[in-house]
Amino acid sequence: MFSTPASQPLLRLDPSLGSKKDLAKIRDNLSAIVLAGNHVWLGGDEGTHLHRMTRDAGGDFSDHKRFELRSLLELPDQGPKPSEIDIEGLDINEGYVWLVGSHSRKRKKVEKDETPAQNLQRLATVEADGNRYTLARVPLDDDQNPTRRTLSRAASRLEGDASGNLLTRALTDDEHVGPFCSIPSKDNGLDVEGLAVRGDRVFVGMRGPVLRGWAVLLDLEVRAEMSGFLQLARPLRKHFLQLDGLGIRDLAIHEKGVYILAGPTMDLDGPVFVYHWPNALDIASEAVVPRQQLRIVCEVPYAAAADHAEGMTLVDEDSATLKVMVCYDSPASQRSVGDNAVRADIFAVG
Numbered sequence: 001m002f003s004t005p006a007s008q009p010l011l012r013l014d015p016s017l018g019s020k021k022d023l024a025k026i027r028d029n030l031s032a033i034v035l036a037g038n039h040v041w042l043g044g045d046e047g048t049h050l051h052r053m054t055r056d057a058g059g060d061f062s063d064h065k066r067f068e069l070r071s072l073l074e075l076p077d078q079g080p081k082p083s084e085i086d087i088e089g090l091d092i093n094e095g096y097v098w099l100v101g102s103h104s105r106k107r108k109k110v111e112k113d114e115t116p117a118q119n120l121q122r123l124a125t126v127e128a129d130g131n132r133y134t135l136a137r138v139p140l141d142d143d144q145n146p147t148r149r150t151l152s153r154a155a156s157r158l159e160g161d162a163s164g165n166l167l168t169r170a171l172t173d174d175e176h177v178g179p180f181c182s183i184p185s186k187d188n189g190l191d192v193e194g195l196a197v198r199g200d201r202v203f204v205g206m207r208g209p210v211l212r213g214w215a216v217l218l219d220l221e222v223r224a225e226m227s228g229f230l231q232l233a234r235p236l237r238k239h240f241l242q243l244d245g246l247g248i249r250d251l252a253i254h255e256k257g258v259y260i261l262a263g264p265t266m267d268l269d270g271p272v273f274v275y276h277w278p279n280a281l282d283i284a285s286e287a288v289v290p291r292q293q294l295r296i297v298c299e300v301p302y303a304a305a306a307d308h309a310e311g312m313t314l315v316d317e318d319s320a321t322l323k324v325m326v327c328y329d330s331p332a333s334q335r336s337v338g339d340n341a342v343r344a345d346i347f348a349v350g
Contacts, residue, residue, distance in 0.1 A: 002301040005345040006323060011042070011053060013340040014064035023340045026051065030327045031193070032099070032250070033311035033344070036092040039144055040313070043087030043099060045329065048075065048131065050087075050097070050138075050146065067146050069099075072138050072155050074228075076162040077130030085131045088310070089195025089205065089250060095153055096137040096197075097146055100204060103133055103168055103192040104185035126184055130162025135204070135230070137197075158222065159229035166232050167204075167220070176238060177216065180209040186267045193310065196251035196258060198281065200233065203258060205248030208265045214240040214288075215248050215262065239283070242291040243275060250312040254322060256281040259349065261300070261312040261326065272309045274298035274324060274349055297349040298324065306332040315346055322350030 011030075013023050025046050032043035040061050042051040048069045053061035069075065070082060077083045086102040106129070108122040136157035138146045148155045158165045164172075171177045171190065183189025185208060194205025204218040219237035222230045241248075247265035249272070251258055258280040264270035275294045300309045308329040315323040327344045328335065335343045 003298045003347050006348050007346045008343040010060040010341050012062040015340045017066055020339045027342045031310040031329055032087050032090040033313045033327045034090040034092050035313045041090050043090050045086050048085050072148050073136050075131050083129030083131045085134050088193040091195050091197045093197040098137045098197050100195045101132040101134040107184040133160050133165045156228055156230050170236050188266055194248045194251040196253045198253050203251050205251045207247035210247050210265050213245040215243045237286045239287040241289045249310050252314045269304050272300040272302050298347045303332050306330050321348050323348050
């Protein structure tokens, strides 16, 4: 049975920032969320923007600000029509907002107005968007606005280009994940979703591949170089989690534990749960974590072709009851309020 939300805060977009169509594209493609203080940060499948809203007295979020990442980072694809980043994870840590793209390849979709021959060709076409290969951090100024540089911090991303980065190169050589790196995300190929950062330690969730029912959580350590790029400070670690056949959709760190939003891999509707992996930050080697070491703390609602839970962030970490806020891609119609607002869900998990 689905968990009942403790509340459903409204995320209200600024109607002056685009047409109804533009706002609907943002509203219907949310895939990453992080709450820090009274600011909630949002990322989506489309474009190269970060969005920030501020919590009001009623618990809803408005005062929408939009930030163009092309002016803050040297993205891999800086062409006149740059590809989308496909932001799939966000976190705030030590004065930076962190973000990660999907790092995935994509197979073209079947279109209703195309002929069978054209659609066969579309299904045979696999593409890579250069900006999806982004793992980056951007400093926040005293007003919590992202900026290229402060006195002690600078924006930087993991070294790479429009064909890949240090992470994809390490994964290509990996005995478990390597065979999936050239496979599109919706075919159980490489698909990054979820990000959680603590100091220089970076956890990256993978929606795919799922290997015989085991999800993959990447454990990285990064350092900044004089070149302006982030480097991998040690070989990446992989943790295999028995999440009932589900892939990872998002991550959040609380104390020494990791909360994991898990849902179907590929292009499927199905169950969505929040799991808790206690003491994950104490693990200093690769781990295989069986189901009995994980605890389900929430069952998130889903629907056919709607309400795809993709973003999760902790709420009220200092209160007696820990909560998470979840945002949805392809939200069901009842979540939308007017042309420029949508409801998230807050669930108790502690």
